[in-house]
Amino acid sequence: MTQKTILQRDDPKAEPLIGNVRVTRADWLNVAMDVLISHGVEQVKVLALAERMAVSRSSFYWYFKSRQDLLDALLKTWEQTNTAGMVGQATVAAETITAAVLNVWRCTADPELFNTALDFAVRDWARRSGPVRHLLDQSDARRVEALTQMFQRYDFPDVEALARAKALYYMQLGYDMAGLNESGDYRLRMTAEYLKVFTGCEALPEELEEFTTYSLKFWTS
Structure with missing residues (x-):
C-alpha cells in the first residue's frame, strides 16, 4: 500500500499553505495520530510533535487550547472514522x-x-x-x-x-x-x-x- 502523506506541505496534491503557516490543524492531528498508533498516548507530547514537524511549539496553540484538547480531538477523529464508518456500513x-x-x-x-x-x-x-x-x-x-x-x-x-x-x-x-x-x-x-x-x-x-x-x-x- 502507498504510504499516506502525513503533512499537508509534503503532499503535492494539496493546496499551498498561505503566509507564515507551515503546518495546519490537520497536520498536528495527523502527526499526533501517527505517534499514538506507533508509540502510545504517553508519547503524544506537544514539544515532541513540534520537533517532528520542525515548527515552533507556539503554533500548536493556534489550533488547540491544550494537550488534552488535542487528545480529545484524536478521540473524536477515531469515533468519526471507525464507529461512524462501521455503523454507516451496517x-x-x-x-x-x-x-x-x-x-x-x-x-x-x-x-x-x-x-x-x-x-x-x-x-x-x-x-x-x-x-x-x-x-x-x-x-x-x-x-x-x-x-x-x-x-x-x-x-x-x-x-x-x-x-x-x-x-x-x-x-x-x-x-x-x-x-x-x-x-x-x-x-x-x-x-x-x-x-x-x-x-x-x-x-x-x-x-x-x-x-x-x-x-x-x-x-x-
Whole structure:
C-alpha cells in the first residue's frame, strides 16, 4: 500500500499553505495520530510533535487550547472514522444478509471507513484511562447494536441477531489483532465460507465479485 502523506506541505496534491503557516490543524492531528498508533498516548507530547514537524511549539496553540484538547480531538477523529464508518456500513441497503455483511467487511479493506491500527491504539489507551474506557464501551455498544439491527432487518430473531452480531464483530477484532500473515487473495478465497459461518447463507457470485473488486483497490495498491 502507498504510504499516506502525513503533512499537508509534503503532499503535492494539496493546496499551498498561505503566509507564515507551515503546518495546519490537520497536520498536528495527523502527526499526533501517527505517534499514538506507533508509540502510545504517553508519547503524544506537544514539544515532541513540534520537533517532528520542525515548527515552533507556539503554533500548536493556534489550533488547540491544550494537550488534552488535542487528545480529545484524536478521540473524536477515531469515533468519526471507525464507529461512524462501521455503523454507516451496517445500515447500507442490501438485497441479502450476505451482501449486508460484505458491506460491513468493506471496513476491513478501506482505512477511510475503519482504521484498524487506530482502533488498537485507542483500546490500548483505554487500559490506562477510565474516561477513554467509557468512550470505548459506548462505541463498542453502538457498533454491536448497528450489526444487530442489520441482522434483524433480514428477519433473524432478536436473540439470534444479537448473537450473530457479537460473533461477527468480536471475531473481526480478534482476527485483526492476531496479525495473521495472510494475503488479500487468501482472505478473499475464504470470504464465501466465512459468510456461511456468520449468516448461515450462501453468498451470490455477483456479491462476492463486487466485494473482491472493491477490496483489491486497497489490498494491491
